[in-house]
Structure formats: structure tokens, C-alpha cells
Amino acid sequence: MIEVKSIDKPDERRDFPRGHLEVCALSGLSFGVATFEPGWRWSESVKPIAGTDSCEVHHNGFVVQGRLRIRMNDGTEAEVGPGEVFVCPPGHDAWVAGDEQVVLYDFAGGAAEYAKARTSGGAAATGS
Numbered sequence: 001m002i003e004v005k006s007i008d009k010p011d012e013r014r015d016f017p018r019g020h021l022e023v024c025a026l027s028g029l030s031f032g033v034a035t036f037e038p039g040w041r042w043s044e045s046v047k048p049i050a051g052t053d054s055c056e057v058h059h060n061g062f063v064v065q066g067r068l069r070i071r072m073n074d075g076t077e078a079e080v081g082p083g084e085v086f087v088c089p090p091g092h093d094a095w096v097a098g099d100e101q102v103v104l105y106d107f108a109g110g111a112a113e114y115a116k117a118r119t120s121g122g123a124a125a126t127g128s
Contacts, residue, residue, distance in 0.1 A: 003027060007022060010022035010023055010033075011023055017044070017045040018037040018045050019034065019035055019036040019045060020035055031106070034102070034103070034106055035103050036066070036096050038098070038099045038101065040095060040096045041096070042054075042055050042094045042095065043095075054073055054091050054092055055091075058088070058089055058090055059087070059088040060085075060087055060107055061080070061086050061088070061105060062084070062085050062086075062104060063081055063082055063086070064103040065082055066081070066098065066100040067082075067097040067100065067102065069094065069095050069097040070092050070094045072092045074091075
């Protein structure tokens, strides 16, 4: 079966300080469009929602606009920008580098669980 959805009509939108994520859920794929405003930082904007010390979501991404700085828990850092494809394993912080809004696509990775509250058992909550 072929599935087609438009990101203009996402299945879900998750808002958090200085940003949001719009998700289209298809069989075997959660496709997300993340928008982060200047000043956004995961450890300030999403950490209180996720309930973890660092982002524990795996990301496969493509940067459309802006620059994003990523720091792994081991201190390794990288910066990604427009036209770049990246893979980022769990255990990181990230922030907007500069004064331009970041727009990126997150695919075949963790969009399904990103910016969702954790239950006491550690799994993402599925309810509102």
C-alpha cells in the first residue's frame, strides 16, 4: 500500500519554548519538521518535557535552514547547516548557532518520540 501525507497537514504538532515539531506518521516512518528559533537549546526547551538529562532520541536529519550545534555527552561537538544530512545518536544537547531560525527534517529516526513527556517507567507517554 502506498501512503502519502502532506507536511502542511501534520498528524501532530508539539510546541515547546522557542520551537515546535510537526510530525507525519506513516507505516514504518515518522517524518518530522523541526523549527527552532534563535536562542533555542534542547537542555532549556525540551529537557523539562523529556525528563532526561540529555536528548535520548536518535536523529537522522537534513538541515533546510540555519545552523545547529550538537554536543554529545562525551564532549564531541559538530555543527550542521543548510544542505547537510546528519546522523546523531542518543545522548546529546543541541542549540541554534547564530541568529537564524533552524528548520530541519527528521526522518527514520526519533520524531515519533521527540518532545514527548516520559512516564515514570521511562517510556514516552502516549496520551495528552
